[in-house]
Amino acid sequence: MIDMNYVTQQFSKAEINNDENGLIPAFGVYLTKIFGDYYAEISFEFEKMFADGLDDPEVLEAARQLLIEAGHVCGFNTFGGIMKSEEWGAVVLPLIQEKEDWVRGMVAIINVLGWGVYSIAEVSEEKLVLEIKNSYEADAYLRRYGENADHPTCYLALGASIALMSLVYHADISTKPELDDILYDRLFKEARKYAGKETHCMAMGHENCKIEIFKQ
Amino acid sequence: MAEFKLNLEKGELLIGGKRSVFHCNHYNTFLQKTLIDAMGEKMTVVQISISEKINLEMLGKVTQDVDNKLEEIEEIFSNLGLGILDLSNIEQGKAIVDNSHYALNCYYKFGEQKGGSCLFANGYIQAAYQILTGERKEFVETQCVSMNPEKFENCIFEVKT
Numbered sequence: 248m249i250d251m252n253y254v255t256q257q258f259s260k261a262e263i264n265n266d267e268n269g270l271i272p273a274f275g276v277y278l279t280k281i282f283g284d285y286y287a288e289i290s291f292e293f294e295k296m297f298a299d300g301l302d303d304p305e306v307l308e309a310a311r312q313l314l315i316e317a318g319h320v321c322g323f324n325t326f327g328g329i330m331k332s333e334e335w336g337a338v339v340l341p342l343i344q345e346k347e348d349w350v351r352g353m354v355a356i357i358n359v360l361g362w363g364v365y366s367i368a369e370v371s372e373e374k375l376v377l378e379i380k381n382s383y384e385a386d387a388y389l390r391r392y393g394e395n396a397d398h399p400t401c402y403l404a405l406g407a408s409i410a411l412m413s414l415v416y417h418a419d420i421s422t423k424p425e426l427d428d429i430l431y432d433r434l435f436k437e438a439r440k441y442a443g444k445e446t447h448c449m450a451m452g453h454e455n456c457k458i459e460i461f462k463q
Numbered sequence: 464m465a466e467f468k469l470n471l472e473k474g475e476l477l478i479g480g481k482r483s484v485f486h487c488n489h490y491n492t493f494l495q496k497t498l499i500d501a502m503g504e505k506m507t508v509v510q511i512s513i514s515e516k517i518n519l520e521m522l523g524k525v526t527q528d529v530d531n532k533l534e535e536i537e538e539i540f541s542n543l544g545l546g547i548l549d550l551s552n553i554e555q556g557k558a559i560v561d562n563s564h565y566a567l568n569c570y571y572k573f574g575e576q577k578g579g580s581c582l583f584a585n586g587y588i589q590a591a592y593q594i595l596t597g598e599r600k601e602f603v604e605t606q607c608v609s610m611n612p613e614k615f616e617n618c619i620f621e622v623k624t
Contacts, residue, residue: 259469263485268562269541269548276487279544279564280467280476281583282521283484286494288513293498293506313497321490328487359469361476361484381473383484403490 249339249348251367254355257338261359274328275426283361287387290314290402311402318406319413319435326353326411327418327426349415350375362404363456372416372462375443377408379456385449395452399445405458410434412441412460439463465525465539478539479525481517488568495565495582496573507582514586522587522594536591545584546618553595556622558588558602563618566608575611579604581618588620 263278265271271278297310329335330353339352347370354377357365362383369376384401399405413434414420424430434440443460447453467478476483498506525539526532533550540548546562560566560581569580579585581604593599606619 255471259471265541265544269544269546270562270564271544276489277544277564277568278485278487279491280478280483280485281491281543281545282517283482284517285514285583286484286486288517289494289498289506289510292509292513293502296502296505296509310501313501314494317490317494317497320493321486324489325485325487358471358474359485361469361482362474364472364474381475383475383482386482 248344249342249351249355251351251355254339254342254352255358258334258356259359261334274325274332274334276324276328278325280361283383284387284390286403287384287400288391290384291388291391291400307398311398314402315406315409316435318403318408319410320406320431321403322407322410323414323431323434324426326407327414327420329353329356330414330420331423331426346415346421347371349420350411353411353415368457374462375408375412375458375460377404377458377460379404379449379458382449382456385456388450396448396450398451399448399456400450401445401448401456401458404456405443405445408458408460409441409443412443412462413439416462417441465535465542467542478542479521481521483543488564489572491565492568492572492580495580496569507578510582511586511589514583515589516586518587518590519593522590526594533595536594540584540587545587548584548588548591550588550591550595553588553592556592556600556602558591558620560584560618560620561616563608566618567612570609570612576607576609578610579607579618580609581607581620584618585620592622 294310298307350370354365364380366378382401388400417440447457529535537548545564546560549559563581565581601623602620603623605621
């Protein structure tokens with residue numbers, strides 16, 4: 248089994264900084280280091296405006312699904328780019344012994360992205376259970392509203408985690424597929440295999456957040 | 464110069480007491496467009512205003528003891544990965560962004576846009592103006608590369624009249 252702490256430490260030493268154009272090209276994408284509160288607050292405000300004071304669970308769910316889909320886009324491109332990168336090839340690939348190590352390696356790298364501290368409670372092709380300490384989305388919710396949420400709030404974390412399982416077990420990222428619209432549509436629309444839910448959330452008063460991804 | 468500090472124990476990347484997070488161009492532009500497509504122009508206003516609020520807090524803290532605040536604010540903009548910010552005419556109510564992350568990526572992902580795409584930058588510039596002049600003014604992106612990259616070399620923000 249891969250040493251996740253070693254991978255986190257190695258990637259934490261990487262200098263991911265802007266170039267002379269003020270941009271941060273890395274892993275086949277352009278990164279930013281914008282504030283977590285910005286993403287979280289625009290998402291929460293959107294959710295509130297979309298429901299427009301209605302207490303309609305279907306309307307709220309539609310808003311949340313859009314935010315979770317943004318998480319798919321994030322995970323598909325960023326995680327996909329990282330798992331196809333030279334850095335992955337140099338640090339993580341030599342340590343991989345089984346398919347699950349692709350998930351473990353990627354989760355270890357998430358821990359240098361500022362999203363909180365992710366750990367894996369369970370992983371197989373059928374199921375992923377992630378525990379998240381200090382999720383930036385839940386943290387932002389509690390600071391913005393000063394009270395517990397009545398629903399889970401880590402939309403990015405949920406959407407990106409579904410993308411991670413889809414990349415590893417559905418797209419077989421080890422074969423370095425093209426990360427294009429065709430593959431995206433296959434993974435998340437036409438032949439979708441993975442779904443998930445956030446069962447615990449710090450914003451609701453739980454100690455940590457917990458995400459479960461399962462094969463449909 | 465303000466620096467980002469990674470705290471692995473807490474999973475936090477901090478600058479000026481604010482949590483930064485790494486995200487990619489695909490997520491940034493998709494999220495922004497999704498919110499506007501679903502809710503219309505009012506989400507444009509919301510995104511600019513939340514950016515202004517958050518950046519005002521962060522920049523206020525980071526530039527508190529800095530002599531050359533303007534240069535520091537320009538530098539942080541690049542450090543965030545948003546492009547090159549020129550505030551040399553900010554007191555005259557004008558700011559310019561070269562290589563705007565949002566403008567370039569909105570164009571490449573979604574084609575020519577009808578209006579400005581740099582909502583986070585717009586809020587950042589409003590916060591910068593307030594710190595540098597002590598007054599609050601709203602800015603409008605009057606020219607954006609995403610509207611026509613062959614015609615526009617950079618993105619221009621001007622005080623709303």
